[in-house]
Structures are given as structure tokens and as C-alpha cells.
Amino acid sequence: MMNASLSTPLRVAIIGAGQVADCVHAAYYATRPDLQLVAVMDNRLPQAQAFAERYGITGVYQDVQQMLHDATPDIVSVCSPNRFHFEHVMAALAAGCHVMCEKPPAMTPQQAEQMRNAARKAGKVLAYDFHHRFSHDAQLLRDAVQNGVFGEIYVTTAQALRRCGVPGWGVFTNKALQGGGPLIDIGIHMLDAAMYVLGFPAVKRVTAHSFQKLGNRKNRGQFGEWDPATFTVEDALFGTLEFCNGGILRLETSFALNIREQSVLNVSFCGEKAGAMLFPAHIFADVDGELHTLAQRDETDDQRHLRSMEAFVQHVLGEPVMIADAEQGVVIQQLIAALYNAAETGECVELC
Incomplete structure (x- = not known):
């Protein structure tokens, strides 16, 4: 520094x-x-x-x-x-x-x-540059977790889904250059955001299923055209992380999936005391069958990329600010590899 x-x-x-x-x-x-x-x-x-x-x-x-x-x-x-x-x-x-x-x-x-x-x-x-964790939404939920607002969070669902959003530029459909499809491109962002909010709990085992059903058949979508003959990545992957503390994280990610919405990019958290959605941040609890809001943000936060870059520079300059550091990068890379391995082999991957 x-x-x-x-x-x-x-x-x-x-x-x-x-x-x-x-x-x-x-x-x-x-x-x-x-x-x-x-x-x-x-x-x-x-x-x-x-x-x-x-x-x-x-x-x-x-x-x-x-x-x-x-x-x-x-x-x-x-x-x-x-x-x-x-x-x-x-x-x-x-x-x-x-x-x-x-x-x-x-x-x-x-x-x-x-x-x-x-x-x-x-x-x-x-x-x-895991920039979604730098949103005000992620920070609000991270603080709530640390303050015990949710109690034990036992189910987390992270979604990075597109109806037909295969990138028509770059090397996003080339497994040799990209390493994979939606999991390593967009799913990894929601995985990091979820893990950050939860405090990076240790993962016990991983299961997953991946599919290539649409990207190698269609050739056009909301992000341009691609060649289905050279589409070598998965177009959807669904996995479950089992934490050593007993909770689970379900991850759903796709470039192309027949869903109603054009895209879904969000994480939900279910705890014993309260639940939450990440974007926009909304913490809520049920009281006698009625939903009560405990905290929320209404505005769209479009400065998370800027804050990610700013945190890096400030860290270089010696300020003790949070960054997505090399140690957490290893953890995320291990989870991505485990999800791909589990999907490819059809077997559970044990991590601890």
C-alpha cells in the first residue's frame, strides 16, 4: 500500500x-x-x-x-x-x-x-471487480446480518437469469477462452453478493445441474446475434451450496431460459426472524399474517461500479476499506469450480 x-x-x-x-x-x-x-x-x-x-x-x-x-x-x-x-x-x-x-x-x-x-x-x-457487493443495498443487508436482524438465515436464493440474453460480442460463448457460460459471467456476481451478505460461511458440499438447450439452437436475442454452431458453454445452471452451519444457498443462472421476465438479477434471504430481498434492499417480517417492513431502499443504486473502483484505489493508498480481496477471490473460484464439477459429473462435491 x-x-x-x-x-x-x-x-x-x-x-x-x-x-x-x-x-x-x-x-x-x-x-x-x-x-x-x-x-x-x-x-x-x-x-x-x-x-x-x-x-x-x-x-x-x-x-x-x-x-x-x-x-x-x-x-x-x-x-x-x-x-x-x-x-x-x-x-x-x-x-x-x-x-x-x-x-x-x-x-x-x-x-x-x-x-x-x-x-x-x-x-x-x-x-x-465484484461490484454488486458495493451497492448500498448489499451493505444494508450485511449490517442487518451482523446485527442479528434475521436470526439464523437458513435459505438463500441467488438468481442471475435471462430469457434470451446471450452476449453477441466478445468470447462469452467460447468455453476455452471464457471458462463457462452464465455461471462464470453473471451467476458469479450474485454468488459473490450473497456470500458477502452472509459473511462467507464455510461450504460443506455442492450439487448442480447444467443444460445446453437453447444457446446451440437459437442465434439472436436481446444482446445481438451469435453462432449456435460455436456455442460451447452451458446456457443454464442450477446448483445448491450446503453450508457447514446447516443453511443452503440455491443458485440459478442462465443466458437463455424460457421465463416470463427478460432478466432477473437478485438474491433473497430467509431467516428465522426476518427475510429480505437484495435489489432493491427490503427487509421484512411476518406479524400475525401481515407483512411488516423493517428497512428498505427505494431508489436504484447505479454507482456500485464506481464504489468498487474507488475502494480499490483507496485501499492502494492505505485506507482500510473493504475490497473484494484475493482471499475471497479464491473462495469464489473454488465454488465456481465445484458447481461446474458437480454439474459435469452428476455427483456431489464435498468441500469440507
């Missing part, structure tokens, strides 16, 4: 010049006078050049090592396809940089563990 009173702006480099790098990472960094965007790397040189022009970045590269050597950044954002997260994070840590990496941490739990260990050894911050 660094002293927050530094007068020289920290040098920032970005790996991967795609949408999230543009709309989230660079967009946030550009708002801070104590940060300077100095380099961008992408193997698609025209895209990297256009990205650099938008943000006044002088260094444009197609090679990570060359960028790290020439630009000497203090901070690196890793926004490359999932397959490359491990090598790009490890290279940035080896170069002495703090790292903000897009989700998922990596392709395997073993890679996530190596990334955590490398960050520890280097004494650098490694954070992941």
Missing part, C-alpha cells in the same frame, strides 16, 4: 481495451487527479489505439511485458478475456504493481491461489 499524501500521480495501465475497461476502469481513473493513465495493451492494435485516443494515453502496446517494462505503472487493471487473467495478473504483480482484475479471478482455483500468494509475497493489493 502507499501513503495517501503522495504528491506525484500514480501511473495506471490497462490490459484489454474492451467495454468494461472503457466504461468502468478508465472512466473512473480519468476522474482522479492523483492518477495518470499512461498505457493500454490489447492484441487488437486498432482498438487499443482508439482507446488511447479517447483518454489521452501515450503508451499503446500489444505485448504485456513490453508495456510493464516501458510504462512502469503503479496500478494495472486486467480486463482481458478470462483465460488470460492469470498470466496478466501474475505479470503485473511480478512488475511490482497493484492490480484490479475483472471477474472471474481465473480459470481454476489453483490459479486463483497462486495469484493470492503472489500478491502476498509482493506486498501488493489484488482486488476483483
Whole structure:
């Protein structure tokens, strides 16, 4: 970590010049006078050049090592396809940089563990952009859990569902580059949000079922067109985590599922004293058959991405703020791997 009173702006480099790098990472960094965007790397040189022009970045590269050597950044954002997260994070840590990496941490739990260990050894911050936990909604529910409002929470349901929302861009349908489909793309976000609110309870076992019924047959949806012949990921997965404390978390996630709603992105919590929905946050209890609201938020919180980035930078500057850290990244990666393993084998995966 660094002293927050530094007068020289920290040098920032970005790996991967795609949408999230543009709309989230660079967009946030550009708002801070104590940060300077100095380099961008992408193997698609025209895209990297256009990205650099938008943000006044002088260094444009197609090679990570060359960028790290020439630009000497203090901070690196890793926004490359999932397959490359491990090598790009490890290279940035080896170069002495703090790292903000897009989700998922990596392709395997073993890679996530190596990334955590490398960050520890280097004494650098490694954070992941699990931005939903930075919503005011998640914080309200997390505080309520810590204050005992719910009593024992024994059933949690996390949903990240789309009726026909296969991404028509990028590599989202390519298992070799992405690692999977909706589970590793959108389901992972609601899984992290649920685990954060619950306080990351230990998981005992995992069961799951996955399906490929629509993505390899249809070719068009709300996010454009795709080639069903190259659709190699699951289009839906349903799993259950059994916690060591006796509770369960049911996870439902899909790119394409015949549901009424166009999309569902939410988590519900059922405790012995009260229940809750996450988005927007609503804590409630039944009193003699009538629903009583204990706390709620009405407005939509669209600043969670910003707060995720801000927390990372403030942590780098030495402030003890919450981040989605490398240790929790390992846990989430282990759960994703267990869900895929259980779905593939049809067997229960024991974790403790």
C-alpha cells in the first residue's frame, strides 16, 4: 500500500481495451487527479489505439511485458478475456504493481491461489471487480446480518437469469477462452453478493445441474446475434451450496431460459426472524399474517461500479476499506469450480 499524501500521480495501465475497461476502469481513473493513465495493451492494435485516443494515453502496446517494462505503472487493471487473467495478473504483480482484475479471478482455483500468494509475497493489493457487493443495498443487508436482524438465515436464493440474453460480442460463448457460460459471467456476481451478505460461511458440499438447450439452437436475442454452431458453454445452471452451519444457498443462472421476465438479477434471504430481498434492499417480517417492513431502499443504486473502483484505489493508498480481496477471490473460484464439477459429473462435491 502507499501513503495517501503522495504528491506525484500514480501511473495506471490497462490490459484489454474492451467495454468494461472503457466504461468502468478508465472512466473512473480519468476522474482522479492523483492518477495518470499512461498505457493500454490489447492484441487488437486498432482498438487499443482508439482507446488511447479517447483518454489521452501515450503508451499503446500489444505485448504485456513490453508495456510493464516501458510504462512502469503503479496500478494495472486486467480486463482481458478470462483465460488470460492469470498470466496478466501474475505479470503485473511480478512488475511490482497493484492490480484490479475483472471477474472471474481465473480459470481454476489453483490459479486463483497462486495469484493470492503472489500478491502476498509482493506486498501488493489484488482486488476483483465484484461490484454488486458495493451497492448500498448489499451493505444494508450485511449490517442487518451482523446485527442479528434475521436470526439464523437458513435459505438463500441467488438468481442471475435471462430469457434470451446471450452476449453477441466478445468470447462469452467460447468455453476455452471464457471458462463457462452464465455461471462464470453473471451467476458469479450474485454468488459473490450473497456470500458477502452472509459473511462467507464455510461450504460443506455442492450439487448442480447444467443444460445446453437453447444457446446451440437459437442465434439472436436481446444482446445481438451469435453462432449456435460455436456455442460451447452451458446456457443454464442450477446448483445448491450446503453450508457447514446447516443453511443452503440455491443458485440459478442462465443466458437463455424460457421465463416470463427478460432478466432477473437478485438474491433473497430467509431467516428465522426476518427475510429480505437484495435489489432493491427490503427487509421484512411476518406479524400475525401481515407483512411488516423493517428497512428498505427505494431508489436504484447505479454507482456500485464506481464504489468498487474507488475502494480499490483507496485501499492502494492505505485506507482500510473493504475490497473484494484475493482471499475471497479464491473462495469464489473454488465454488465456481465445484458447481461446474458437480454439474459435469452428476455427483456431489464435498468441500469440507
